[in-house]
Amino acid sequence: MGTVIEPRLSKGEATRERILEIAEAAVLTKGFGATSIDEVIAEAGLTKSGFFYHFKDKNALAREMLRRYVATNDQLFDDIFARGRALSDDPLQAFLISLKLLAETMADLPSGHPGCLIASICYQERLFDREVRELTAQSVRDWNARFRRIFDGIATVYPPCEPVDLDDLADALSCIVDGAIIMSKTLNDPKKLEQQIMLFRGFVKLLFAPN
Amino acid sequence: MGTVIEPRLSKGEATRERILEIAEAAVLTKGFGATSIDEVIAEAGLTKSGFFYHFKDKNALAREMLRRYVATNDQLFDDIFARGRALSDDPLQAFLISLKLLAETMADLPSGHPGCLIASICYQERLFDREVRELTAQSVRDWNARFRRIFDGIATVYPPCEPVDLDDLADALSCIVDGAIIMSKTLNDPKKLEQQIMLFRGFVKLLFAPN
């Protein structure tokens, strides 16, 4: 627990990671279009030539940033839902636990959630090539499908007390998280995200829990 | 119905409006930082001098864009919730009707919702001055307070079947709308927005409706 096995990075890979991390933080606060390569390399401590050695252009940077972001998020979801299932055999209970874990994870972020890269890209779509946009769409579809499977499992055991479209319900989680991140950032109140996840949890309970 | 009284605009005001409309569309698809004044004036059919006659700099443009966006949205909410109240004296029914109207309004947008300017700004905060950021925060607070008052009215008549924080519930509407707009845009599926509003409507019903 807590120990992550970091595959040993070559110097080049380490630099790439550093660039991606710095760029991501910049993109989430200023947008992709307004993130200058100059400031990224300044913070990363390398020259422009060094940057273009790693990424052939700005769009390549976007692609790799996105891949990294999606992979990290996938990993987080894998962990959280696996832990939920480990703590309860009941699909509903497992999901409720996982939502709680998700809320706690978000609440533990030191200065709030830094932002969703997919939302950021969505509001700057014209800046990106087809590949980047297709990657964002596919990631969202994958997450929705993941949640949908979970709700399927729940609904077979606990029929919902009101008719509900499970696809919409699955979509709702991503929507709420993305929307709450925006509200947290806009109001400078990190708690909103946690609160909205817990509110959604309450609805899921209300919808599926017997009684 | 349908007829809006347009206050007669002077030529200058008309140009300002045109600039703001073009700029807003550009900002919502490319971001503020990547929206060049050159392209805006090209589309608006005026020169750079003409632009700076109306707006002293890019931040002034952002401010006016935002004011316009907020005013339009406020007007929409005023209309929709007034119509809901006109159609039912019961606060819950009135709200459910309004949510339906909201969902329909969103569904009727020709090519989906163009995007939320506040979300766009939120993902480019560092580009804007304090005034713009304060304006976004205040707008969100106002909308949340508006919804909160409505839920207050409902809760006094219909006590919720489960304990729920009405502030969080009020926040949820903005979150869901913002999140669903992002999903709609990312997946290029305008229906998501309508579906999420109707799902939220279902939860409200489940929470407050007797039985």
Next chain:
DNA sequence: TCAATTACTGTACCCATGGTATGGTTTTCT
């Protein structure tokens, strides 16, 4: 209708930044 605003156009210019190209140099690894 005429004068005063208002609403622009045109030109010229400054500086920062994104991005490209290319050739050379150092580091790292085997």
Next chain:
DNA sequence: AGAAAACCATACCATGGGTACAGTAATTGA
């Protein structure tokens, strides 16, 4: 030691935000 990887230096171009200022066309109110 030698090859590949990981850079650095320099030069260059186009674009974009922004300023300054002089002139002109269109509106508008008295």
